[in-house]
Amino acid sequence: MLPVWLNNPGMLLIIAGCVIPLLPYRLRMLVLLGAPAVSLFWLWQIPLGTTTQMTLLEYTLTPLRVDGLAFTFGVIFNVAAFLSGLFMWHTHSRLEPAAALIYAGSALGAVLAGDLITLFMFWEVTAIASALLLVIRGLRDAMIVARRYLLVQFGSGLFLMGGAAIHIHATGELAFNHIGIDAPGSWLILFAFGIKAAFPLLHNWLQDAYPSASATGTVVLSAFTTKMAIYALARGYAGTDLLIPIGAVMTIFPIIYAILANDLRRVLSYSLNVQLGFMVVAIGIGTELAINGAAAHAVTHILYKALLFMAMGAVLRQTGHVRATELGGLARQMPWTAAFCVIGAASISAFPLMAGFVSKSLILAAVAHEHLAGTWVTLTAASAGALLYVGIKVPYFAFFAPNDQIECERPPHNMQIAMGLTAAACILLGLAPGLLYSILPYPVDYNPYTASHVVSQLQLLAFAALAFWLAWRAGLYPLPKRAVHLDTDWVYRMLLPRFGHVAERFYRASIAKLGGGVTQLSAAGMARLRLRYDARGVMSRTWSTGWMVLWVAVLLVVYLTLYY
Amino acid sequence: MLFERNPRKYRRPSSRARQRWARLLYLACALTLVPSLFIHPHSEFGFAEIPAFHALLAFLTGCALVLVAIVVRRILIRAENYYEHRT
Numbered sequence: 001m002l003p004v005w006l007n008n009p010g011m012l013l014i015i016a017g018c019v020i021p022l023l024p025y026r027l028r029m030l031v032l033l034g035a036p037a038v039s040l041f042w043l044w045q046i047p048l049g050t051t052t053q054m055t056l057l058e059y060t061l062t063p064l065r066v067d068g069l070a071f072t073f074g075v076i077f078n079v080a081a082f083l084s085g086l087f088m089w090h091t092h093s094r095l096e097p098a099a100a101l102i103y104a105g106s107a108l109g110a111v112l113a114g115d116l117i118t119l120f121m122f123w124e125v126t127a128i129a130s131a132l133l134l135v136i137r138g139l140r141d142a143m144i145v146a147r148r149y150l151l152v153q154f155g156s157g158l159f160l161m162g163g164a165a166i167h168i169h170a171t172g173e174l175a176f177n178h179i180g181i182d183a184p185g186s187w188l189i190l191f192a193f194g195i196k197a198a199f200p201l202l203h204n205w206l207q208d209a210y211p212s213a214s215a216t217g218t219v220v221l222s223a224f225t226t227k228m229a230i231y232a233l234a235r236g237y238a239g240t241d242l243l244i245p246i247g248a249v250m251t252i253f254p255i256i257y258a259i260l261a262n263d264l265r266r267v268l269s270y271s272l273n274v275q276l277g278f279m280v281v282a283i284g285i286g287t288e289l290a291i292n293g294a295a296a297h298a299v300t301h302i303l304y305k306a307l308l309f310m311a312m313g314a315v316l317r318q319t320g321h322v323r324a325t326e327l328g329g330l331a332r333q334m335p336w337t338a339a340f341c342v343i344g345a346a347s348i349s350a351f352p353l354m355a356g357f358v359s360k361s362l363i364l365a366a367v368a369h370e371h372l373a374g375t376w377v378t379l380t381a382a383s384a385g386a387l388l389y390v391g392i393k394v395p396y397f398a399f400f401a402p403n404d405q406i407e408c409e410r411p412p413h414n415m416q417i418a419m420g421l422t423a424a425a426c427i428l429l430g431l432a433p434g435l436l437y438s439i440l441p442y443p444v445d446y447n448p449y450t451a452s453h454v455v456s457q458l459q460l461l462a463f464a465a466l467a468f469w470l471a472w473r474a475g476l477y478p479l480p481k482r483a484v485h486l487d488t489d490w491v492y493r494m495l496l497p498r499f500g501h502v503a504e505r506f507y508r509a510s511i512a513k514l515g516g517g518v519t520q521l522s523a524a525g526m527a528r529l530r531l532r533y534d535a536r537g538v539m540s541r542t543w544s545t546g547w548m549v550l551w552v553a554v555l556l557v558v559y560l561t562l563y564y
Numbered sequence: 565m566l567f568e569r570n571p572r573k574y575r576r577p578s579s580r581a582r583q584r585w586a587r588l589l590y591l592a593c594a595l596t597l598v599p600s601l602f603i604h605p606h607s608e609f610g611f612a613e614i615p616a617f618h619a620l621l622a623f624l625t626g627c628a629l630v631l632v633a634i635v636v637r638r639i640l641i642r643a644e645n646y647y648e649h650r651t
Binding site: 145146200230255256259260369371373376377380384385388389450451452455456457458459461462463464465466467468471473476478481482483484485486487493494547 | 565592609623647
C-alpha cells in the first residue's frame with residue numbers, strides 16, 4: 001500500500017523524472033514514454049469522485065481528487081507528456097527529459113489536488129521545472145529569459161500563497177473548490193491564476209519565454225502551465241462575469257502582435273494567448289456547456305498547439321532558423337513536417353473535420369446561449385483572425401514562401417512520428433467529436449456538424465483568406481521584419497531598469513551631497529573642539545594661580561550684581 | 565548556412581500557379597455563399613441570420629486587423645537589438 005502522498009499519478013511522473021537522469025539512454029527513453037502511459041492508465045482506473053486525505057501538521061490535505069474536470073485535464077496532460085516525450089526521444093540530454101517529466105507530473109498533481117496547500121506546492125514545482133527547460137538550452141539569452149520567467153512564476157506562486165493563507169485563515173476551509181471573487185483572499189488567488197493564464201497586461205512572460213526554449217522544450221512548455229491555470233480558473237472562478245471581458249480582450253489584442261511577429265514560435269505564443277482567451281470567456285460564463293467548452297478547447301488546443309510547436313521545433317532543429325525572414329521553401333525538403341504543420345494550422349483555424357472546430361463551437365454555442373451578442377461577435381471575429389495570423393502565416397513563411405537559400409535534411413523519425421500521432425489525434429477528434437465529448441466534465445448534448453454551422457464556418461474561413469489575399473496583393477499585409485515590437489515586457493525590461501538607474505543615480509548623488517555635508521560639518525566641529533580642548537587649546541592651558549583668582553573674583557562680582 | 569539554389573529541392577512558385585490558387589480561392593468563396601441561399605441559419609441573434617453574415621464579418625475582420633497592424637507597427641516597432649545590453 002502506497003503512502004497517501006505518493007498515491008497520485010502526478011507523483012509517479014515526478015519520481016520518474018527524478019530517476020531518469022541516472023539511467024542509461026535506452027532505459028531513459030523507456031521511462032520517458034512509459035511513465036505517462038502508466039500514469040494515464042492509472043488515472044483511467046480511478047473512479048470519478050475518489051479523494052484521498054492525509055494530515056500534515058494540523059491540516060487535512062487532499063492530495064488526490066478525481067472528478068470530471070480533473071479527469072479531463074489529467075488525461076490530456078498525460079497524452080501531452082507522452083507525445084512531447086516521443087518528440088524528444090532523439091535527445092541525449094539527461095536533464096531535459098527529467099525536467100519535462102517533473103513539469104508534467106507537477107501540473108498533473110496540481111490538477112488532481114483537492115486543497116489549496118497541495119495546489120500551491122505543485123504550482124511552485126511547475127515553475128521550477130519549466131524554468132529548467134529554459135535553462136537547459138544553455139544560451140546566454142535563454143538564461144536571462146529564464147530569470148525573468150522564474151521571477152514571474154514565483155510572483156504568481158507568492159500571490160497564490162498569500163491568497164490561500166488569507167482564505168484558509170478567514171474561512172477555515174482548505175478545500176480547493178469554487179472560490180468566487182467575494183471570498184477572502186480571492187483577488188490574490190485570481191491574480192495568481194491570471195498571471196499563469198496570461199491575462200492581458202500579465203501575458204508577456206509567455207511570448208518572452210516560449211520562443212527562447214529549445215526545439216523540444218517549447219513543445220513541453222506550451223502544454224502545461226497555461227492549461228493548469230485554466231483548470232484552476234474553471235475550478236475556482238467558474239461563472240465570474242469579470243472573466244468574460246478579460247477573455248474577450250485576450251482573443252483580440254494578441255492577434256495584432258501575432259501578425260507582426262517575425263519569430264514563428266513567438267507567433268504561436270501570441271496565438272496561444274488568443275486561444276486561452278476563448279477558454280477564459282467560457283469559464284466566465286460558467287454554465288455546464290461553457291465549462292465543457294473550456295475543457296474541450298484545452299484538450300484540442302494542447303494537441304494542435306503542440307503540433308505547431310513541434311513543426312517549428314523540427315524546422316529550427318534542421319535549419320537553425322525559426323524566423324519568417326530567414327525561412328521558406330522547405331515544403332519539398334520536409335514534406336511530412338509541412339503536411340503536419342498545415343493540419344495543425346487547419347485545426348487552430350477551426351476547419352470543419354478538425355479538432356479545433358468541435359471545441360471552439362462548444363464555446364461559441366455557450367456564449368450564444370447566454371445571449372452575449374458583443375462577446376459572440378468578438379469571438380467569431382477572433383476565430384476568423386486565426387486564419388490570418390497563424391493558419392496561413394506559419395505554414396506559408398516556413399514552408400511555401402520563396403527562399404532558395406536553405407537546404408536541410410528531414411527531421412529524425414521520432415519527431416515525425418510524434419507529429420504524425422498528434423496530427424492524427426487532431427483529425428480523429430474532429431471526425432469523431434464523441435470521443436472528445438465523452439471525457440468532458442459534464443454530459444454533452446451538442447452536435448457541431450449541422451449544415452448551417454458548417455456553412456457559416458466555411459464562409460468565415462474563405463472570406464478571411466480572401467481578405468488576407470487581397471491585402472497581400474495590394475502590398476498592405478505587414479510582412480515580417482527583423483525588428484522588435486514593444487509589448488508589456490517593455491515595462492520591466494526598459495522602464496523599470498531606467499527608473500532603477502535614475503533612482504540609483506539620485507541615491508548616489510544624495511549620499512555624496514549628504515555625506516559631504518556631514519563630513520564638512522564634523523570637520524568644522526572637530527576643528528573648533530581642537531581649538532579649545534587640544535594640548536594648546538584655551539580649555540587645556542595651564543593657567544597661573546593669579547589669573548584663576550582674578551577670574552573667580554570677576555565671576556563673583558557678576559553673580560552678586562545679577563543677584564541684587 | 566547559405567547554399568546555392570538547389571532546383572531539385574526548391575521550385576519558385578510561378579505567377580501562373582499563384583493565379584490558379586487565387587481563382588481557386590474566389591471559387592471557394594463563391595461556393596460557400598451558395599448554400600446560404602437555401603439553408604436558413606439558426607442563431608440566437610437576429611443579425612447572425614442575415615445571409616452571408618459570417619462572410620462579411622470575416623472579410624471586415626481581416627481588413628481591420630491588417631489595417632490596425634499597419635498602424636500599430638508604426639508605433640511599436642524598434643530595432644532588432646533594442647533590448648540588447650539592457651536586460
